[in-house]
Amino acid sequence: MQKKAIMQVSILGSKAFDSLEYHLCDSLRTLGHTASILDVSDVIPVSPKINYWGSRFIRSYDRLLSQRLADKIVNHQPDLVLVVYRNLHPVLVEQIKRKLPAVPVVQINPDALSNLEKQQIIAADFDCYFSKEPYIVDFLRNKAGRNAHYLPEGFNPRIHQKPPVEKVVAEWLTNIDVLVFGNLYAYRARMVEQLIQAGIKVAVYGTKGPYISLAVESVFRQQYLTGAAKNRLLYGAKIVFNNFHYAEITSVNQKYFEINGIGGFQLCDYKPTLDEYTGVPADQVTYRTMEEAIDKIRYYLAHATERHELAQQQYQHFQQHHTFDRRVVNLLRIVDAHLLPAYAESGT
CATH class of the missing domain: 3.40.50.2000 (Glycogen Phosphorylase B;)
Incomplete structure (x- = not known):
C-alpha cells in the first residue's frame, strides 16, 4: 500500500x-x-x-x-x-x-x-x-x-471551550456548588445520594436511570449537556464531581478530559492512568473513598482561590497535551x- x-x-x-x-x-x-x-x-x-x-x-x-x-x-x-x-x-x-x-x-x-x-x-x-x-x-x-x-x-478544543468570563464570575452566575452529569445509573446515583446526605448542594444533569431515590430525583435537572450549555455549566460549577463507571479498571472517561479542557474544577476517582494525564498532583484533585470526596468538596468550596488556580493549571496542561x-x-x-x-x- x-x-x-x-x-x-x-x-x-x-x-x-x-x-x-x-x-x-x-x-x-x-x-x-x-x-x-x-x-x-x-x-x-x-x-x-x-x-x-x-x-x-x-x-x-x-x-x-x-x-x-x-x-x-x-x-x-x-x-x-x-x-x-x-x-x-x-x-x-x-x-x-x-x-x-x-x-x-x-x-x-x-x-x-x-x-x-x-x-x-x-x-x-x-x-x-x-x-x-x-x-x-x-x-x-x-x-x-x-x-x-x-x-x-x-477533548475537542473547537467544541469544548472555556467561556470568555472570569471563573469567579461564572461561578456566581451559575450558582452550583457541585455538578454531576452523565448517565445516572444506580452506582453513580448511590454516590450522589451520599453527597446529599452530607449536606452538599448537588445538581445532576444527564440521563436518568432506574431505581433512583427520591433524594437524587429531587436534584435531577432534566437536561443532557452538550455544546455551549455544557461549556457554561461545567466551567461555572464550583466543583464538577466525576465518578467513573465501576468497570473502569485503570482508565478514565471522556468527561475527564472535557472538564479539564473547558477549564472546570474537577474532583474524580483516583485511577493509575491519572498520574500520566494530570498537570497537577493527582492526590489534590482525586478521591479514593466517599469520605475523602466529601472532605475535599467541603475544603475546596471554602478555598475558591486554590480551586481556581488548580483548574487553570489543568486547563493549560490539557490544551497542550490532551486534545x-x-x-x-x-x-x-x-x-x-x-x-x-x-x-x-x-x-x-
Missing part, C-alpha cells in the same frame, strides 16, 4: 454531536484528511434501540446489517476504516478486507470492560485495536494475540508504523 499524505477515512459509528466518532471525524478533517461517518441507520433505517435488540437476538439480521455496512464502506473506497461500534458481526471486517485487502481496518474501543457486548471485536479479525484501558490492551495483546495499542480519550487532534496524530502514527509496512511488503 502506497502511503498517502491525505487520506480518505471511513468511520463506522454514531453521527451524534459530541460523540467520540464526531470528534474523530472533526480532528481528521482539521488535520487535512477527508473523513465521513457511516451509521447503521444509513443501511437499515430503524431506531438505534430496535437495531440493537434486533442484532442481539436475530442472527440473520445481525449478519445482514454488517454485510450492508461493509458494502457501503467498500463503495466509499477509503484508505483507512475506523470502527467504533463494538456490537457488529465479525463478517463486517471479513468482507471489507476481502474486497479492500490493502486498507487497514481498525477498532477503537472507547468503553469500559463491562461493555464488550458478545466480544465481537475480539472475534473479528481487525488489523489493529485501540483502547483507553491498559488492562484491555494487555489481555488483547498478550492473551488474545491481537495487535492492540493504548490510546486515551481526549483529540493529538490523539488522532498518534493513532495514525501507530497505524503507519504497524500496518502500512506490512501491506507494502505484501505487494498489495
Whole structure:
C-alpha cells in the first residue's frame, strides 16, 4: 500500500454531536484528511434501540446489517476504516478486507470492560485495536494475540471551550456548588445520594436511570449537556464531581478530559492512568473513598482561590497535551508504523 499524505477515512459509528466518532471525524478533517461517518441507520433505517435488540437476538439480521455496512464502506473506497461500534458481526471486517485487502481496518474501543457486548471485536479479525484501558490492551495483546495499542480519550478544543468570563464570575452566575452529569445509573446515583446526605448542594444533569431515590430525583435537572450549555455549566460549577463507571479498571472517561479542557474544577476517582494525564498532583484533585470526596468538596468550596488556580493549571496542561487532534496524530502514527509496512511488503 502506497502511503498517502491525505487520506480518505471511513468511520463506522454514531453521527451524534459530541460523540467520540464526531470528534474523530472533526480532528481528521482539521488535520487535512477527508473523513465521513457511516451509521447503521444509513443501511437499515430503524431506531438505534430496535437495531440493537434486533442484532442481539436475530442472527440473520445481525449478519445482514454488517454485510450492508461493509458494502457501503467498500463503495466509499477509503484508505483507512475506523470502527467504533463494538456490537457488529465479525463478517463486517471479513468482507471489507476481502474486497479492500490493502486498507487497514481498525477498532477503537472507547468503553469500559463491562461493555464488550458478545466480544465481537475480539472475534473479528481487525488489523489493529485501540483502547483507553491498559488492562484491555494487555489481555488483547498478550492473551488474545491481537495487535492492540493504548490510546486515551481526549477533548475537542473547537467544541469544548472555556467561556470568555472570569471563573469567579461564572461561578456566581451559575450558582452550583457541585455538578454531576452523565448517565445516572444506580452506582453513580448511590454516590450522589451520599453527597446529599452530607449536606452538599448537588445538581445532576444527564440521563436518568432506574431505581433512583427520591433524594437524587429531587436534584435531577432534566437536561443532557452538550455544546455551549455544557461549556457554561461545567466551567461555572464550583466543583464538577466525576465518578467513573465501576468497570473502569485503570482508565478514565471522556468527561475527564472535557472538564479539564473547558477549564472546570474537577474532583474524580483516583485511577493509575491519572498520574500520566494530570498537570497537577493527582492526590489534590482525586478521591479514593466517599469520605475523602466529601472532605475535599467541603475544603475546596471554602478555598475558591486554590480551586481556581488548580483548574487553570489543568486547563493549560490539557490544551497542550490532551486534545483529540493529538490523539488522532498518534493513532495514525501507530497505524503507519504497524500496518502500512506490512501491506507494502505484501505487494498489495
